[in-house]
Amino acid sequence: MNSPIRPVSIKDAKYLKDPQTNEVHAVQALINGDHCSVPMVLDNMDYAEIKRQVDAGELTIEDAD
Amino acid sequence: MSRARTFADLATASEAGSLASPNIVINGDMAVAQRGTSSTSTGYQTVDRLTLGVGQVSVTQSQQALTSGSPYEAGFNNFYRMANTSTSSNAGSYVQVTHSIEAQHIANSGWNFKSSSSFVTVSFWARSSLAGTYYVRINTDDGTTYYRIKAFALSADTWTKVTFTIEGNSNLTINDDNGVGLQVVIVPHYGTTFTGTNASTTAWFTLTSNEYFPDYAQNWGNTSSATFDVTGLQLEVGEVATPFKHESYGDNLARCQRYLFRIDAAGNNVTRFGTGQHYTTGAGEAYIAVPVTTRATPTLTQTGTAGDYAWYSGNSTLECTGVVAIASSASRYLPVVYAYCSGATLRAATVLMADSTTSAYLELDAFM
Numbered sequence: 001m002n003s004p005i006r007p008v009s010i011k012d013a014k015y016l017k018d019p020q021t022n023e024v025h026a027v028q029a030l031i032n033g034d035h036c037s038v039p040m041v042l043d044n045m046d047y048a049e050i051k052r053q054v055d056a057g058e059l060t061i062e063d064a065d
Numbered sequence: 066m067s068r069a070r071t072f073a074d075l076a077t078a079s080e081a082g083s084l085a086s087p088n089i090v091i092n093g094d095m096a097v098a099q100r101g102t103s104s105t106s107t108g109y110q111t112v113d114r115l116t117l118g119v120g121q122v123s124v125t126q127s128q129q130a131l132t133s134g135s136p137y138e139a140g141f142n143n144f145y146r147m148a149n150t151s152t153s154s155n156a157g158s159y160v161q162v163t164h165s166i167e168a169q170h171i172a173n174s175g176w177n178f179k180s181s182s183s184f185v186t187v188s189f190w191a192r193s194s195l196a197g198t199y200y201v202r203i204n205t206d207d208g209t210t211y212y213r214i215k216a217f218a219l220s221a222d223t224w225t226k227v228t229f230t231i232e233g234n235s236n237l238t239i240n241d242d243n244g245v246g247l248q249v250v251i252v253p254h255y256g257t258t259f260t261g262t263n264a265s266t267t268a269w270f271t272l273t274s275n276e277y278f279p280d281y282a283q284n285w286g287n288t289s290s291a292t293f294d295v296t297g298l299q300l301e302v303g304e305v306a307t308p309f310k311h312e313s314y315g316d317n318l319a320r321c322q323r324y325l326f327r328i329d330a331a332g333n334n335v336t337r338f339g340t341g342q343h344y345t346t347g348a349g350e351a352y353i354a355v356p357v358t359t360r361a362t363p364t365l366t367q368t369g370t371a372g373d374y375a376w377y378s379g380n381s382t383l384e385c386t387g388v389v390a391i392a393s394s395a396s397r398y399l400p401v402v403y404a405y406c407s408g409a410t411l412r413a414a415t416v417l418m419a420d421s422t423t424s425a426y427l428e429l430d431a432f433m
Contacts, residue, residue, distance in 0.1 A: 008108075018393035019348045019403060025393035032108055035369030036430075037390035043243055043361040045433050 008032065008049050015064040024064055086302040088310045089170055090114075090249070091320045093189075093298035095128060095143040099318075099327045100428070103127040105150070109432055112145045113321040114164055116432075121158035121256070122286045123151035129294070135224045136190040136296050140311055144190075144296035147253060149288060156256040158286040164298060165433050167360065168207060168246030171239050176302045178233040184304035187229040187249055192294040196221040197283030199293075200252050203231055206245035208238030211269045214278055224294075228306040234269045243360050245433050249300060252278065253293040254286035322357050324433070329426040330419035338374075338417045338427050339402070343409035349376045349383075350392055351417035353400045353429060363400055363429035365391040373425040376406050378415035383408060389417070389427065400429050 013029040016037060027038045027050055038046045053059035097113040104110035105125050107117050117126045125148045131137045136144070147160060177183035187203065196219060204212045215229040239246045261276035285291050297309050330336035339351035367374070367389045376383040387405035395401045402417070409415070419425035 016390055019405070020344055020350070021393050023393065026391050028388075028390060031364075031366075032106060034366045035388065036364050036366045037388075038364045039362045039391050039395055041362045044364060044431070045361075046364045046430070 008053075010050060010053060010059055012062075013050065013059055014062040017064040027061060086175065086307075088299045088301060088312075089166055089174055089185075090164055090298045090300045091324075092317055093296075093309065094141055094311065094317070095145045095296050095298075096314055097318050097321045098128040099321065099325055109325070109430075112143075113325060115145055116163050116165070117147065118161045118163060119159065121153040121155045122149060122160060122254075124148060124160055125150050126162075131296065135226070139190075139297065139309065141190070141296045141309075144192075144294045147293045149285065149291040152287045152289050154284070154287045157258040158254065158256040159252070159259055160254040160286055160293070161250050161252045162295065163251075164249045165206075165245045166247045166249070166300065167433065168240045168242050168244050171246040172241040174302050176233065178237045178239055179235050180233040181235075183233045185231050185300055185302055186304060186306045187227075187231070187298075187300045188306040188309075189227055189251070189298040190224050190294075190296050191217065191219060191227055191251065192222065192224045192292075193219045193253065193285065194222055194290075194292045195283055195285050195288050197281070197285070199281075199285075200255075200278045201227065201229055202248075202250040202252065202277060203229070204248050204250065205237050205239060206248065207240045209236070209271060211237055211271060212264070212277065213269050214264060214266060216266060216279075226297075230304045230306075236269065243433075247300075249298065251295055253291075254284065255281060256286065319357055322355070323360050324431050326353075326355050326359065326363075326429045327426060328353075328428075331423050331426075334419055334421050334423045334425075336419045336425065337377075338419075340414065340416050341401075343376070343378060343406075343411060343413050343415050346409045346411055347407055348403055348405045349378070349409060349415045349417065350394075350401055350403045351415070353402060353427065355400060355429065359397040359400070359429060359431040360433060361431045362395055362397050363391070363431040365389065365395075365400070365402055366426075366428040366430060368424055368426065370424075371404070373420055373422050374404060375418055375420035376404070376409065376415045377418050378413045379410055381408075382420070384420055397431065402427070
Protein backbone atom coordinates (compact mmCIF):
# COMPACT_ATOMS: atom_id res chain seq x y z
CA MET A 1 0.00 0.00 0.00
CA ASN A 2 1.72 3.10 -1.22
CA SER A 3 -0.69 5.71 -0.02
CA PRO A 4 -1.49 6.42 3.62
CA ILE A 5 -5.03 5.42 2.71
CA ARG A 6 -6.34 4.28 -0.68
CA PRO A 7 -9.81 5.83 -0.58
CA VAL A 8 -12.06 3.47 -2.51
CA SER A 9 -15.72 3.42 -1.56
CA ILE A 10 -17.47 0.31 -2.85
CA LYS A 11 -21.20 -0.08 -2.19
CA ASP A 12 -24.14 -2.18 -3.38
CA ALA A 13 -21.90 -4.91 -4.79
CA LYS A 14 -23.67 -7.69 -6.63
CA TYR A 15 -22.48 -10.50 -8.86
CA LEU A 16 -23.57 -10.41 -12.50
CA LYS A 17 -24.38 -13.39 -14.71
CA ASP A 18 -23.73 -13.01 -18.40
CA PRO A 19 -27.07 -13.66 -20.16
CA GLN A 20 -25.30 -15.65 -22.89
CA THR A 21 -23.45 -18.06 -20.61
CA ASN A 22 -25.51 -17.74 -17.41
CA GLU A 23 -22.20 -17.76 -15.52
CA VAL A 24 -21.06 -15.25 -12.94
CA HIS A 25 -18.41 -13.13 -14.63
CA ALA A 26 -18.47 -9.64 -13.14
CA VAL A 27 -19.36 -7.53 -10.12
CA GLN A 28 -21.76 -4.63 -10.37
CA ALA A 29 -21.12 -1.92 -7.77
CA LEU A 30 -21.13 1.75 -6.93
CA ILE A 31 -17.43 2.65 -6.87
CA ASN A 32 -16.72 6.12 -5.51
CA GLY A 33 -20.33 6.88 -6.51
CA ASP A 34 -19.98 5.67 -10.11
CA HIS A 35 -22.13 2.86 -11.57
CA CYS A 36 -19.63 0.20 -12.59
CA SER A 37 -19.43 -3.39 -13.76
CA VAL A 38 -16.08 -4.95 -12.99
CA PRO A 39 -14.69 -8.02 -14.77
CA MET A 40 -13.41 -10.67 -12.37
CA VAL A 41 -9.76 -10.53 -13.45
CA LEU A 42 -7.03 -9.67 -10.98
CA ASP A 43 -5.14 -7.21 -13.16
CA ASN A 44 -8.25 -5.04 -13.10
CA MET A 45 -7.49 -2.77 -10.12
CA ASP A 46 -11.17 -2.38 -9.20
CA TYR A 47 -11.57 -6.14 -8.91
CA ALA A 48 -8.31 -6.43 -6.98
CA GLU A 49 -9.69 -3.88 -4.50
CA ILE A 50 -13.08 -5.63 -4.34
CA LYS A 51 -11.34 -8.93 -3.60
CA ARG A 52 -9.15 -7.29 -0.96
CA GLN A 53 -12.19 -5.81 0.79
CA VAL A 54 -14.08 -9.11 0.62
CA ASP A 55 -11.09 -11.04 2.00
CA ALA A 56 -10.77 -8.47 4.80
CA GLY A 57 -14.45 -8.86 5.67
CA GLU A 58 -15.15 -5.25 4.73
CA LEU A 59 -17.43 -5.98 1.77
CA THR A 60 -20.16 -8.49 1.01
CA ILE A 61 -21.24 -9.21 -2.56
CA GLU A 62 -24.89 -10.03 -3.14
CA ASP A 63 -25.68 -13.10 -5.25
CA ALA A 64 -26.62 -12.63 -8.89
CA ASP A 65 -30.28 -12.66 -9.92
CA MET B 66 15.19 29.73 -19.59
CA SER B 67 17.94 31.36 -21.64
CA ARG B 68 19.09 29.86 -24.91
CA ALA B 69 22.61 29.46 -23.49
CA ARG B 70 21.21 27.53 -20.53
CA THR B 71 19.20 25.32 -22.88
CA PHE B 72 22.27 24.53 -24.98
CA ALA B 73 24.29 23.81 -21.86
CA ASP B 74 21.61 21.40 -20.63
CA LEU B 75 21.44 19.72 -24.01
CA ALA B 76 25.21 19.23 -24.08
CA THR B 77 25.17 17.74 -20.61
CA ALA B 78 22.24 15.50 -21.48
CA SER B 79 23.96 14.34 -24.64
CA GLU B 80 27.05 13.36 -22.67
CA ALA B 81 24.80 11.51 -20.21
CA GLY B 82 23.14 9.62 -23.05
CA SER B 83 19.64 10.79 -22.15
CA LEU B 84 18.72 12.89 -25.17
CA ALA B 85 17.02 9.97 -26.87
CA SER B 86 15.19 8.94 -23.72
CA PRO B 87 11.43 9.46 -23.93
CA ASN B 88 9.25 10.87 -21.20
CA ILE B 89 7.98 7.78 -19.41
CA VAL B 90 5.29 9.86 -17.71
CA ILE B 91 2.05 9.97 -19.71
CA ASN B 92 0.17 13.26 -20.03
CA GLY B 93 2.87 15.15 -18.19
CA ASP B 94 1.72 18.38 -19.84
CA MET B 95 -1.75 17.91 -18.24
CA ALA B 96 -3.44 18.42 -21.63
CA VAL B 97 -5.79 15.40 -21.59
CA ALA B 98 -8.74 15.31 -19.20
CA GLN B 99 -11.20 12.75 -20.55
CA ARG B 100 -13.34 12.55 -17.41
CA GLY B 101 -13.81 16.30 -16.98
CA THR B 102 -12.01 19.43 -15.91
CA SER B 103 -13.07 19.85 -12.27
CA SER B 104 -14.15 17.56 -9.45
CA THR B 105 -14.63 17.61 -5.70
CA SER B 106 -14.05 13.85 -5.54
CA THR B 107 -10.80 11.99 -4.96
CA GLY B 108 -9.16 9.46 -7.27
CA TYR B 109 -8.96 9.69 -11.06
CA GLN B 110 -11.43 12.46 -11.89
CA THR B 111 -9.89 15.13 -14.10
CA VAL B 112 -6.43 15.15 -15.70
CA ASP B 113 -5.67 11.70 -17.11
CA ARG B 114 -3.12 9.55 -15.25
CA LEU B 115 -3.23 11.70 -12.11
CA THR B 116 -5.06 10.44 -9.04
CA LEU B 117 -5.80 12.62 -6.04
CA GLY B 118 -5.57 11.23 -2.52
CA VAL B 119 -6.78 13.22 0.47
CA GLY B 120 -7.56 12.53 4.10
CA GLN B 121 -9.42 14.70 6.66
CA VAL B 122 -9.61 17.69 4.29
CA SER B 123 -11.59 18.47 1.14
CA VAL B 124 -9.85 19.32 -2.09
CA THR B 125 -11.16 20.30 -5.51
CA GLN B 126 -8.97 18.98 -8.31
CA SER B 127 -9.04 20.60 -11.73
CA GLN B 128 -7.37 21.11 -15.06
CA GLN B 129 -6.59 24.80 -15.52
CA ALA B 130 -5.47 26.82 -18.50
CA LEU B 131 -2.01 28.30 -18.24
CA THR B 132 -1.64 31.69 -19.93
CA SER B 133 1.52 33.18 -18.48
CA GLY B 134 4.58 32.48 -16.39
CA SER B 135 7.70 30.37 -16.78
CA PRO B 136 6.05 27.03 -17.66
CA TYR B 137 3.82 28.81 -20.20
CA GLU B 138 6.96 30.24 -21.79
CA ALA B 139 8.35 26.68 -21.85
CA GLY B 140 5.37 25.58 -23.94
CA PHE B 141 2.78 24.40 -21.43
CA ASN B 142 -0.86 25.43 -21.80
CA ASN B 143 -2.39 23.49 -18.89
CA PHE B 144 -1.72 22.65 -15.28
CA TYR B 145 -3.27 20.46 -12.59
CA ARG B 146 -4.60 22.26 -9.51
CA MET B 147 -5.43 21.06 -6.00
CA ALA B 148 -7.50 23.63 -4.08
CA ASN B 149 -8.21 23.27 -0.37
CA THR B 150 -11.93 23.75 0.31
CA SER B 151 -12.17 22.37 3.85
CA THR B 152 -9.20 22.54 6.19
CA SER B 153 -8.09 20.33 9.05
CA SER B 154 -5.42 20.55 11.72
CA ASN B 155 -5.65 16.79 12.29
CA ALA B 156 -2.33 14.93 12.32
CA GLY B 157 -3.86 12.29 10.05
CA SER B 158 -4.65 14.73 7.26
CA TYR B 159 -2.90 14.46 3.92
CA VAL B 160 -3.07 15.64 0.30
CA GLN B 161 -1.15 14.02 -2.53
CA VAL B 162 -1.30 13.54 -6.27
CA THR B 163 0.08 10.33 -7.77
CA HIS B 164 1.20 9.30 -11.23
CA SER B 165 1.60 5.51 -11.56
CA ILE B 166 3.92 4.10 -14.21
CA GLU B 167 3.35 0.64 -15.62
CA ALA B 168 6.10 -1.75 -14.53
CA GLN B 169 7.01 -2.92 -18.03
CA HIS B 170 7.51 0.69 -19.09
CA ILE B 171 10.24 0.97 -16.46
CA ALA B 172 11.62 -2.54 -16.97
CA ASN B 173 12.13 -1.83 -20.68
CA SER B 174 13.21 1.80 -20.38
CA GLY B 175 16.93 1.20 -20.34
CA TRP B 176 17.30 2.09 -16.65
CA ASN B 177 19.31 -0.50 -14.77
CA PHE B 178 17.30 -0.02 -11.61
CA LYS B 179 19.49 -2.53 -9.76
CA SER B 180 22.61 -0.40 -10.24
CA SER B 181 23.56 2.57 -8.09
CA SER B 182 25.40 4.06 -11.08
CA SER B 183 22.30 4.07 -13.31
CA PHE B 184 19.81 6.90 -12.98
CA VAL B 185 16.39 8.28 -13.79
CA THR B 186 15.48 11.93 -13.43
CA VAL B 187 12.10 13.36 -12.51
CA SER B 188 11.29 16.98 -13.30
CA PHE B 189 8.18 19.11 -13.02
CA TRP B 190 6.94 22.64 -12.44
CA ALA B 191 5.23 23.37 -9.11
CA ARG B 192 3.52 26.38 -7.56
CA SER B 193 1.82 26.81 -4.19
CA SER B 194 -0.08 29.69 -2.65
CA LEU B 195 1.67 28.80 0.60
CA ALA B 196 5.44 29.18 0.71
CA GLY B 197 7.37 26.34 2.25
CA THR B 198 9.33 23.14 1.79
CA TYR B 199 7.42 20.33 0.11
CA TYR B 200 8.30 16.78 -0.89
CA VAL B 201 8.11 14.52 -3.92
CA ARG B 202 8.37 10.76 -3.57
CA ILE B 203 9.25 7.91 -5.89
CA ASN B 204 8.29 4.43 -4.77
CA THR B 205 8.32 0.94 -6.18
CA ASP B 206 5.36 -1.42 -5.87
CA ASP B 207 6.60 -4.95 -6.63
CA GLY B 208 8.21 -6.96 -3.86
CA THR B 209 9.20 -4.88 -0.86
CA THR B 210 8.21 -1.27 -1.43
CA TYR B 211 11.14 1.13 -1.41
CA TYR B 212 10.89 4.91 -1.19
CA ARG B 213 13.14 7.76 -2.36
CA ILE B 214 12.20 11.33 -1.52
CA LYS B 215 13.34 14.87 -2.27
CA ALA B 216 12.51 18.20 -0.67
CA PHE B 217 11.83 21.29 -2.74
CA ALA B 218 11.25 24.86 -1.64
CA LEU B 219 8.52 27.04 -3.10
CA SER B 220 7.96 30.76 -2.73
CA ALA B 221 4.31 31.74 -2.56
CA ASP B 222 2.53 31.88 -5.93
CA THR B 223 5.75 31.34 -7.88
CA TRP B 224 6.33 28.61 -10.43
CA THR B 225 9.50 26.62 -9.65
CA LYS B 226 11.17 23.88 -11.72
CA VAL B 227 11.89 20.85 -9.55
CA THR B 228 14.37 18.16 -10.59
CA PHE B 229 15.13 14.92 -8.77
CA THR B 230 17.76 12.43 -9.95
CA ILE B 231 17.47 8.94 -8.53
CA GLU B 232 20.02 6.15 -8.55
CA GLY B 233 19.17 2.46 -8.85
CA ASN B 234 19.42 0.11 -5.92
CA SER B 235 20.06 -3.63 -5.79
CA ASN B 236 17.04 -4.11 -3.49
CA LEU B 237 14.49 -2.76 -5.98
CA THR B 238 12.04 -5.07 -7.73
CA ILE B 239 10.23 -3.93 -10.86
CA ASN B 240 8.52 -6.68 -12.83
CA ASP B 241 8.21 -6.79 -16.60
CA ASP B 242 4.41 -6.78 -16.48
CA ASN B 243 1.32 -4.55 -16.60
CA GLY B 244 1.15 -3.79 -12.88
CA VAL B 245 2.44 -0.71 -11.11
CA GLY B 246 6.21 -0.29 -11.44
CA LEU B 247 6.94 3.16 -10.05
CA GLN B 248 4.82 5.90 -8.57
CA VAL B 249 5.65 9.59 -8.58
CA VAL B 250 3.84 11.20 -5.65
CA ILE B 251 3.82 15.00 -5.24
CA VAL B 252 2.71 15.98 -1.77
CA PRO B 253 1.32 19.37 -0.71
CA HIS B 254 0.62 18.10 2.79
CA TYR B 255 1.18 15.18 5.14
CA GLY B 256 0.17 15.46 8.79
CA THR B 257 2.54 14.23 11.46
CA THR B 258 0.88 10.80 11.49
CA PHE B 259 2.78 10.18 8.24
CA THR B 260 6.03 12.07 8.88
CA GLY B 261 9.07 11.75 11.12
CA THR B 262 12.80 11.26 11.34
CA ASN B 263 12.79 7.71 9.96
CA ALA B 264 12.34 8.96 6.38
CA SER B 265 15.76 9.20 4.71
CA THR B 266 16.36 12.17 2.42
CA THR B 267 19.55 10.69 0.95
CA ALA B 268 18.86 7.04 0.09
CA TRP B 269 16.15 4.51 -0.74
CA PHE B 270 14.35 3.34 2.40
CA THR B 271 11.55 1.08 3.53
CA LEU B 272 8.73 2.47 5.59
CA THR B 273 9.14 2.67 9.37
CA SER B 274 6.29 3.84 11.59
CA ASN B 275 4.40 5.16 8.55
CA GLU B 276 6.96 7.97 8.20
CA TYR B 277 7.10 8.88 4.52
CA PHE B 278 8.76 12.30 4.91
CA PRO B 279 10.32 14.57 7.52
CA ASP B 280 7.76 16.82 9.22
CA TYR B 281 6.29 19.58 7.08
CA ALA B 282 7.01 23.02 8.60
CA GLN B 283 3.99 24.66 6.95
CA ASN B 284 0.46 23.24 6.99
CA TRP B 285 -1.16 23.42 3.55
CA GLY B 286 -3.97 21.16 4.76
CA ASN B 287 -4.96 23.69 7.40
CA THR B 288 -4.74 26.73 5.14
CA SER B 289 -8.08 27.88 3.81
CA SER B 290 -8.27 28.18 0.00
CA ALA B 291 -4.66 27.07 -0.43
CA THR B 292 -3.76 25.97 -3.94
CA PHE B 293 -1.02 23.72 -5.30
CA ASP B 294 -0.30 23.49 -9.03
CA VAL B 295 1.73 21.07 -11.12
CA THR B 296 2.63 20.78 -14.79
CA GLY B 297 5.42 19.50 -17.03
CA LEU B 298 5.90 16.20 -15.21
CA GLN B 299 8.66 14.14 -16.82
CA LEU B 300 10.57 10.99 -15.86
CA GLU B 301 13.46 10.06 -18.11
CA VAL B 302 16.41 7.71 -18.05
CA GLY B 303 19.66 9.50 -17.24
CA GLU B 304 20.99 11.81 -14.58
CA VAL B 305 20.12 15.11 -16.23
CA ALA B 306 16.74 16.76 -16.61
CA THR B 307 16.37 17.55 -20.30
CA PRO B 308 13.77 19.95 -21.70
CA PHE B 309 10.23 18.52 -21.61
CA LYS B 310 9.50 16.27 -24.57
CA HIS B 311 6.34 17.84 -25.94
CA GLU B 312 4.08 15.67 -28.07
CA SER B 313 0.94 16.21 -30.11
CA TYR B 314 -2.43 16.09 -28.35
CA GLY B 315 -3.33 13.04 -30.44
CA ASP B 316 -0.23 11.08 -29.45
CA ASN B 317 -0.74 12.06 -25.83
CA LEU B 318 -4.42 11.02 -25.92
CA ALA B 319 -3.54 7.64 -27.44
CA ARG B 320 -1.09 6.94 -24.60
CA CYS B 321 -3.79 7.89 -22.09
CA GLN B 322 -6.34 5.61 -23.74
CA ARG B 323 -4.40 2.52 -22.71
CA TYR B 324 -5.80 3.34 -19.24
CA LEU B 325 -9.10 5.07 -20.02
CA PHE B 326 -11.37 5.30 -23.04
CA ARG B 327 -14.50 7.42 -22.73
CA ILE B 328 -17.27 7.90 -25.26
CA ASP B 329 -19.48 10.79 -24.28
CA ALA B 330 -22.83 11.85 -25.76
CA ALA B 331 -22.43 15.41 -24.51
CA GLY B 332 -22.20 16.76 -28.04
CA ASN B 333 -24.68 14.41 -29.72
CA ASN B 334 -27.69 12.86 -28.00
CA VAL B 335 -27.75 9.85 -30.33
CA THR B 336 -24.05 9.06 -30.07
CA ARG B 337 -23.23 5.49 -31.12
CA PHE B 338 -21.11 3.52 -28.66
CA GLY B 339 -20.59 0.28 -30.57
CA THR B 340 -22.03 -2.24 -32.99
CA GLY B 341 -23.03 -5.84 -32.32
CA GLN B 342 -25.91 -8.29 -32.44
CA HIS B 343 -28.98 -9.49 -30.59
CA TYR B 344 -28.10 -13.01 -29.45
CA THR B 345 -31.56 -13.29 -27.92
CA THR B 346 -34.72 -11.27 -28.42
CA GLY B 347 -34.22 -9.89 -24.91
CA ALA B 348 -30.64 -8.59 -25.01
CA GLY B 349 -27.88 -7.34 -27.24
CA GLU B 350 -24.13 -7.15 -27.15
CA ALA B 351 -21.92 -4.43 -28.57
CA TYR B 352 -18.23 -4.42 -29.38
CA ILE B 353 -16.44 -1.22 -28.41
CA ALA B 354 -13.77 -0.21 -30.87
CA VAL B 355 -11.05 0.91 -28.48
CA PRO B 356 -8.29 2.83 -30.27
CA VAL B 357 -5.49 1.03 -28.40
CA THR B 358 -5.23 -2.20 -26.42
CA THR B 359 -6.14 -1.37 -22.84
CA ARG B 360 -3.78 -2.24 -19.97
CA ALA B 361 -6.23 -4.82 -18.56
CA THR B 362 -9.79 -5.96 -19.18
CA PRO B 363 -11.52 -2.71 -18.24
CA THR B 364 -14.20 -1.76 -15.77
CA LEU B 365 -17.29 -0.34 -17.50
CA THR B 366 -18.84 2.78 -16.02
CA GLN B 367 -22.18 4.19 -17.21
CA THR B 368 -24.85 6.57 -15.93
CA GLY B 369 -26.74 3.97 -13.90
CA THR B 370 -29.97 4.67 -15.80
CA ALA B 371 -30.99 1.95 -18.27
CA GLY B 372 -33.17 4.34 -20.27
CA ASP B 373 -30.20 6.52 -21.17
CA TYR B 374 -29.22 3.81 -23.67
CA ALA B 375 -30.97 2.03 -26.54
CA TRP B 376 -30.40 -0.53 -29.25
CA TYR B 377 -30.94 0.61 -32.83
CA SER B 378 -31.72 -2.42 -34.96
CA GLY B 379 -33.76 -2.96 -38.10
CA ASN B 380 -34.85 0.67 -38.13
CA SER B 381 -36.32 0.28 -34.62
CA THR B 382 -35.13 1.87 -31.39
CA LEU B 383 -35.32 -0.54 -28.47
CA GLU B 384 -34.80 1.14 -25.10
CA CYS B 385 -32.52 -0.77 -22.78
CA THR B 386 -34.37 -2.31 -19.82
CA GLY B 387 -31.22 -3.02 -17.79
CA VAL B 388 -28.06 -1.01 -17.34
CA VAL B 389 -25.19 -1.62 -19.74
CA ALA B 390 -22.62 -4.03 -18.25
CA ILE B 391 -19.29 -5.57 -19.19
CA ALA B 392 -19.70 -8.99 -20.86
CA SER B 393 -17.90 -12.22 -20.07
CA SER B 394 -16.30 -12.18 -23.52
CA ALA B 395 -14.73 -8.76 -22.92
CA SER B 396 -10.97 -8.51 -23.17
CA ARG B 397 -8.38 -5.78 -23.21
CA TYR B 398 -8.30 -6.15 -26.99
CA LEU B 399 -12.03 -5.89 -27.55
CA PRO B 400 -14.31 -4.78 -24.72
CA VAL B 401 -17.78 -6.27 -25.13
CA VAL B 402 -20.82 -4.91 -23.31
CA TYR B 403 -24.41 -6.08 -23.05
CA ALA B 404 -27.80 -4.75 -22.01
CA TYR B 405 -31.30 -6.20 -21.78
CA CYS B 406 -34.19 -5.03 -23.94
CA SER B 407 -37.35 -6.56 -25.34
CA GLY B 408 -38.68 -7.28 -28.81
CA ALA B 409 -35.37 -7.60 -30.64
CA THR B 410 -35.01 -9.79 -33.74
CA LEU B 411 -32.82 -12.83 -33.04
CA ARG B 412 -29.36 -12.52 -34.65
CA ALA B 413 -30.09 -9.06 -36.02
CA ALA B 414 -27.26 -6.58 -36.27
CA THR B 415 -27.57 -3.73 -33.80
CA VAL B 416 -26.04 -0.51 -32.58
CA LEU B 417 -25.80 0.63 -28.94
CA MET B 418 -26.56 4.33 -28.73
CA ALA B 419 -27.52 7.18 -26.43
CA ASP B 420 -31.30 7.25 -26.17
CA SER B 421 -31.83 10.91 -27.02
CA THR B 422 -29.88 12.19 -24.05
CA THR B 423 -26.61 14.04 -23.80
CA SER B 424 -26.07 12.52 -20.34
CA ALA B 425 -25.13 9.08 -21.64
CA TYR B 426 -21.54 7.91 -21.68
CA LEU B 427 -19.50 4.75 -21.54
CA GLU B 428 -16.18 4.73 -19.77
CA LEU B 429 -13.76 1.83 -20.06
CA ASP B 430 -11.27 2.10 -17.24
CA ALA B 431 -8.08 0.07 -16.99
CA PHE B 432 -6.34 2.36 -14.53
CA MET B 433 -3.68 1.39 -12.03
